[in-house]
Amino acid sequence: LAAADxxxxxxxxxxxxxxxNDYSDLRRSFxxxxxxxxxxQTQEEKFFLTLDNVYFSHYHPxxxxxxxxxxxxxxxxxxxxxxxxxxxxxxxxxxxxELWEYQADxxxxxxxxxxxxxxxxxxxxxxxxxxxxxxxxxxxxSGGIVKxxxxxxxxxxxxxxxxxxxxxxxxxxxxxxVYFWGNLTICPGTESFFRxxxxxxxxxx
Numbered sequence: 001l002a003a004a005d006x007x008x009x010x011x012x013x014x015x016x017x018x019x020x021n022d023y024s025d026l027r028r029s030f031x032x033x034x035x036x037x038x039x040x041q042t043q044e045e046k047f048f049l050t051l052d053n054v055y056f057s058h059y060h061p062x063x064x065x066x067x068x069x070x071x072x073x074x075x076x077x078x079x080x081x082x083x084x085x086x087x088x089x090x091x092x093x094x095x096x097x098e099l100w101e102y103q104a105d106x107x108x109x110x111x112x113x114x115x116x117x118x119x120x121x122x123x124x125x126x127x128x129x130x131x132x133x134x135x136x137x138x139x140x141x142s143g144g145i146v147k148x149x150x151x152x153x154x155x156x157x158x159x160x161x162x163x164x165x166x167x168x169x170x171x172x173x174x175x176x177x178v179y180f181w182g183n184l185t186i187c188p189g190t191e192s193f194f195r196x197x198x199x200x201x202x203x204x205x
Contacts, residue, residue, distance in 0.1 A: 007039065007040055007041065008038060008039060008040065008064045009037070009038040009040055010035065010037060010038075010063065010064050010069065010071075011035070011036040011045060012033040012034070012035060012036075012054055012061070012062070013033060013034045014027075014031060014032070014033045014056060015031070015032040015033055015034060015050070016028075016031040016032060016033075026082065028057065029055070029056070029057040029074070030053060030054060030055045030056060030073070030074040030077070031052070031053065031054065031056075032050065032051070032052050032053075032054070033050070033054040034047065035047075035049050035050065035054075035062075035069065035071075037064055048069060048104070049069075049102060049104075049106050051073070051102070052073075053073040053074060053075055054072075054073060055071075055072045055073055055074040055097060058118075060072075060118055060119070060120075063119075063121050065121050065123040065124075066123045066124070067103070068101055068123065069101070070099065070101055070102075070111075070119065070121045071099075072098070072099055072100075072117065072119070073097065073098045073099075073100055074095070074096075075096050075097070075098055075113075076094050076095040076096060077095040078095075081094070081095055095115065096113045096115055097113065097114060097115065097116055098110050098112070098113040099111045099112045099113070099117060099119055099128070099130065101141070111128065111139065111143065112128075112132070112137075112139060114130075114132035114133060115132075115133075116132065117130055117131065117132040118131045118132075118169075118170055119131075119170070120170045120171075120172045120173065120180075121141070122173045122177075122180070122198075124177070125198055126140055126141050126142070127139070127140065127180075127198070128140075129170055129180055129182075131168050131169070131170055131182075134151060134165070134168055135148055135150060135168070136148070136154065136168050136170075136196075137149075138180075149168075149196075151165060151166060151168060154168065154182070154184060154194040155192060155194075156192050164186050166184035166185055166186045166191050166192075167185050167186070169182055169184070169190075171183060173198075177198065179195040179198065180195065180196045181193065181194070181195050182194055182195075
């Protein structure tokens, strides 16, 4: 599968001050950070910009593609909310994750927001794939929803997942640029894979 830009790695260097022994301190997970781009051929790191509320502990927090940075921010999440969410994971709380696009001059544009999200960008195709609320959502990089998929739309015909509902996970765009790949997972393993054709946006199984 193709990476967003295989020549560069996005590196966050947190500007937050916290006790390294205090694992409850949320500043370990998100906050203000300097963003660097590491050239994987020369190993040179170059400063890109400084951002607030960066969710740098996310397993896929950012991508750099065609001169643009795509990054997840976490907004409004507090220790109080963390305790409430731990007691009641389904409680609606006043926080959100936001996907932003940034130019090299620092100009930013919020693309999408939801409580908990993942993404993969295909800037050459003008499309970003997002998983939020266990839905797969394709949006234009310029804004606007292209297509949405529920779990049942992505599973192989005749397959019944019981008793647990699988979670949608993103893999990325194939190197030939034709298919976008993902999988359906039930902890601890993958139940099935799916692929979406870039032209027809239909599940081909």
